[in-house]
Amino acid sequence: MPFRPRRAQQAFFNAIVAQHRAGFPVRIIILKSRRLGFSAATSALFYTLAFNQPDTFAFVCAHDKPSSVVLFDRVRLFHQFNPERDDGKMDYENRYELYWKVPHNSKFQVQQAGKTTLKRGDLIHLAHLSEAAWYENDASTIQSVLSCVPNVPGTIVIIESTANTDAGAFADRWGRAVAHQVDNPGSLDEYIPLFFSPLDDPECVMPVPKNYKGGQATEAELRLVHEFGSRRVTKDHLYWRRRILEDQCGNDDKKLQRDYPYTPGEAFIGVGSAVFEGAMVKAHGTQVRPPKYAQLEWDGDGKRVKVIWCEYEGEAVGCWKIWAEPQEGMDYAMGADPAVGELSDKNDFMSDRDWSAIGVLDRSSLETAAEYIGRPSPAELAVEMEKAHCLYNRAFMAPEINAHGYSTLERLLADGYARWLGQREAHIENMAGADPAKYGYLSTSDKNQRIKLGNDWEHACSTNWYQNKGATIICRSQRLLDEEKTWVRDAKGFYHHRPGRKYHDDCLMAWLIALHVHKTCPRTRTVYQAPIRPITDGRGVPTSYMRDGGRDDMLSELEEPSETEELEVS
Numbered sequence: 426m427p428f429r430p431r432r433a434q435q436a437f438f439n440a441i442v443a444q445h446r447a448g449f450p451v452r453i454i455i456l457k458s459r460r461l462g463f464s465a466a467t468s469a470l471f472y473t474l475a476f477n478q479p480d481t482f483a484f485v486c487a488h489d490k491p492s493s494v495v496l497f498d499r500v501r502l503f504h505q506f507n508p509e510r511d512d513g514k515m516d517y518e519n520r521y522e523l524y525w526k527v528p529h530n531s532k533f534q535v536q537q538a539g540k541t542t543l544k545r546g547d548l549i550h551l552a553h554l555s556e557a558a559w560y561e562n563d564a565s566t567i568q569s570v571l572s573c574v575p576n577v578p579g580t581i582v583i584i585e586s587t588a589n590t591d592a593g594a595f596a597d598r599w600g601r602a603v604a605h606q607v608d609n610p611g612s613l614d615e616y617i618p619l620f621f622s623p624l625d626d627p628e629c630v631m632p633v634p635k636n637y638k639g640g641q642a643t644e645a646e647l648r649l650v651h652e653f654g655s656r657r658v659t660k661d662h663l664y665w666r667r668r669i670l671e672d673q674c675g676n677d678d679k680k681l682q683r684d685y686p687y688t689p690g691e692a693f694i695g696v697g698s699a700v701f702e703g704a705m706v707k708a709h710g711t712q713v714r715p716p717k718y719a720q721l722e723w724d725g726d727g728k729r730v731k732v733i734w735c736e737y738e739g740e741a742v743g744c745w746k747i748w749a750e751p752q753e754g755m756d757y758a759m760g761a762d763p764a765v766g767e768l769s770d771k772n773d774f775m776s777d778r779d780w781s782a783i784g785v786l787d788r789s790s791l792e793t794a795a796e797y798i799g800r801p802s803p804a805e806l807a808v809e810m811e812k813a814h815c816l817y818n819r820a821f822m823a824p825e826i827n828a829h830g831y832s833t834l835e836r837l838l839a840d841g842y843a844r845w846l847g848q849r850e851a852h853i854e855n856m857a858g859a860d861p862a863k864y865g866y867l868s869t870s871d872k873n874q875r876i877k878l879g880n881d882w883e884h885a886c887s888t889n890w891y892q893n894k895g896a897t898i899i900c901r902s903q904r905l906l907d908e909e910k911t912w913v914r915d916a917k918g919f920y921h922h923r924p925g926r927k928y929h930d931d932c933l934m935a936w937l938i939a940l941h942v943h944k945t946c947p948r949t950r951t952v953y954q955a956p957i958r959p960i961t962d963g964r965g966v967p968t969s970y971m972r973d974g975g976r977d978d979m980l981s982e983l984e985e986p987s988e989t990e991e992l993e994v995s
Contacts, residue, residue: 433457433625434466441470441581444613450578452616454595454602455585456692458623459684463585465499467553471581472503474551475523475531484549485535486570488556496555497521497535538566549573551581558586558595567594584616588683588692593911596693603689622687623666624653629685630661631668639667645678649687679703700879700912700920705886709900709909716746716796716901721812730816743799745809748901749792751817756788756948759813759822760866760938762931763806763830781806782935784905785817788943791885792899798932803832811840821946823847823938826865834865847942866938875920878937879912885940898940908933 430438437455444451455463471483485500487493497520504510504523516524523533538560552574560566567584574580586595602618623629633639642650642663649658666685674680682703686692699706718735735744751757764781783797783806794817797809807824810833814820823846824833837846848863886898900906911928914920922930 428466428469430466431462432627433461433621434463436621436625437463437466437619438470440617440619444617445578447613448578449613450576451581451583453581453583453585453619454599454616455583455619455621456599456686456689457585457587457619457621458626458629458686459587461621461626463583463621464496464553464555467555467583467585468496468499469503471551471553472500472533474581475525475533476507476509479525479529479531481531481550482548483531483533483551483553484547484570484573485533485553485555486538486557486560486566487535488538488559490537492556493521493535493537500533500535538562547573548575550579552583554582554584554586556586557584558589558593560594564594567598588686599689620689620692623685624657624662624687629665630659631665633660633664637664639664653687699910700914701883701909702887705883706906706909709886709898709906712900713903713906714748714901716748718744719747721745721809721816723812728815730812732816743801744797745813746796746798746902747794749787749794751794753818755818757794757817757820758786758788758939758943758946759810759817759820760784760786760935760940760942761806761810761822761824761830761833762934762938763803763824763833764800764931765827765829777929779929780931782931783810783813784902784932784936784939785813785820786936786939786943788948789896790899791896791943793901793905793936796902796904796932796935798904803829804836807833807836807840810837811842814842814845819845821845821847821942823864823866823942825934825938826867830865838864847946866941876918878934878941879920881944882937882940902932902936904932905936 437453440453441451444453457463468485471485475481475483485493485496487496500523501518504518514526514529516526518524521535525531539562549570552570554560554567554570557563557567571582574582584595584598588596598616599618602616605612605615606618646658646663646666649663666681669685670676670678670681674684682691720733720735721730722733723729724731732747732750761783762781764779767779768777778800780798781801783795784793785795786792787794795813797813799806799809801809810822810824814822822837822842824830824837826834834846837843843864846864847866849865849867882898886900900909908922908928908930911922912920912930912933913922922928922933
């Protein structure tokens with residue numbers, strides 16, 4: 426049987442032909458719905474070229490072992506039923522490779538991803554990276570394969586995948602390809618981005634049974650009809666969509682969006698192993714604002730802080746980003762994540778090292794007021810916290826105290842800021858400073874701590890808190906948003922940033938700790954008093970009333986001090 430391309434496959438072939446005829450290397454990146462046949466189409470094309478063109482190396486990278494078997498079985502099928510096949514010209518054929526004898530000397534190879542590097546030193550002419558967003562070490566795997574493909578006409582690179590969060594090497598490359606097309610419509614000199622939804626597949630329909638009683642159209646179905654029109658979104662298509670949602674996706678809308686997206690944005694929002702819900706991340710994307718940049722310096726006698734505004738964005742590293750200047754009578758909470766010096770990807774020595782970060786949260790509006798990103802020493806980071814503490818109305822604060830964080834904490838204690846440090850227990854005696862060992866936020870290998878911080882953050886971002894009269898987190902920081910997108914849940918349930926050269930969670934951790942400080946520290950000045958809900962010690966004995974951003978009038982030690990005492994720094 427001849428290979429007869431379906432509609433989406435034909436559009437794919439047309440893009441290849443257009444780029445090839447224009448004299449460019451063929452570079453295509455595909456974001457797609459499932460089961461549109463791009464793996465089969467690419468394998469058929471690569472087999473044809475390897476068979477007809479001597480000295481051609483076709484390489485396919487699959488995201489896991491079962492997929493590599495399926496992909497090569499297709500190639501084996503093409504080969505077995507090729508009427509021009511001459512087994513005498515074959516060097517050998519095994520489970521994952523076809524080799525033609527010299528002088529033909531072509532080969533077709535399928536390999537599973539999962540290693541840090543692949544094919545280093547080989548010369549690849551035709552490369553297909555299948556389901557690239559799902560590679561274990563996506564950035565290094567993709568880079569190692571592409572480094573073997575010369576950037577000359579006649580070579581082909583096809584990167585295709587369903588989405589797996591809007592972070593990672595595949596998402597980054599897709600974003601760059603789309604941005605290039607926006608700036609240069611119709612250009613063929615870079616990767617051509619192609620998106621295919623279920624509406625591009627004529628097989629994504631099922632006749633509605635005569636006696637079907639499906640009830641009224643859902644909100645999602647009505648949105649599809651409104652956006653794409655009733656000529657494309659037919660009743661038969663909507664019935665097919667309902668069957669897929671129930672049979673293949675377990676009535677999980679997020680899984681349906683990932684596997685059968687109707688728009689690129691729908692494909693990327695909150696899918697895969699991302700910790701945070703897509704709706705939350707999408708909402709934060711609309712809230713991001715450009716900051717003002719500033720250096721904070723002690724004003725003369727070291728008792729007050731002055732703000733020195735920076736003139737251009739290039740001064741941002743080591744500077745404060747400020748979205749909301751301190752307001753009289755308002756409370757603020759601060760969290761910090763001191764840098765340890767770890768690589769962002771422990772498997773890649775070229776990856777970026779972590780950063781120190783500070784986040785200042787407005788405790789009334791829950792707006793991200795100010796942020797610091799840099800690589801100071803632990804003591805220098807403590808000084809930045811001290812300056813922000815004084816600027817933002819004596820904000821309660823807590824550094825993460827694993828590794829270098831202990832040095833940051835020691836400097837804060839030595840400089841006389843103990844009374845403003847959050848502590849790890851809400852008991853009266855600890856809040857009064859009786860146990861210095863309880864200062865700061867202790868992060869250990871216990872995954873439950875990060876899970877709790879993440880759940881608290883998502884709750885504060887996605888629901889109306891009665892503690893704050895309906896306020897939810899307002900994200901002004903682009904870096905915070907980026908790190909929310911790249912915080913993932915691994916197979917063991919641990920929360921961490923996505924592996925890769927440039928992914929971090931330092932900024933996010935600082936903000937998570939700032940929220941924790943807000944929830945567990947007293948309010949020194951506040952626009953309202955939280956409902957009295959005593960926290961007990963497990964035996965029913967009240968220990969504190971100050972949780973969830975309220976104030977604890979039982980703590981006489983934390984009454985507002987005089988101005989001289991407030992600004993005194995040893």
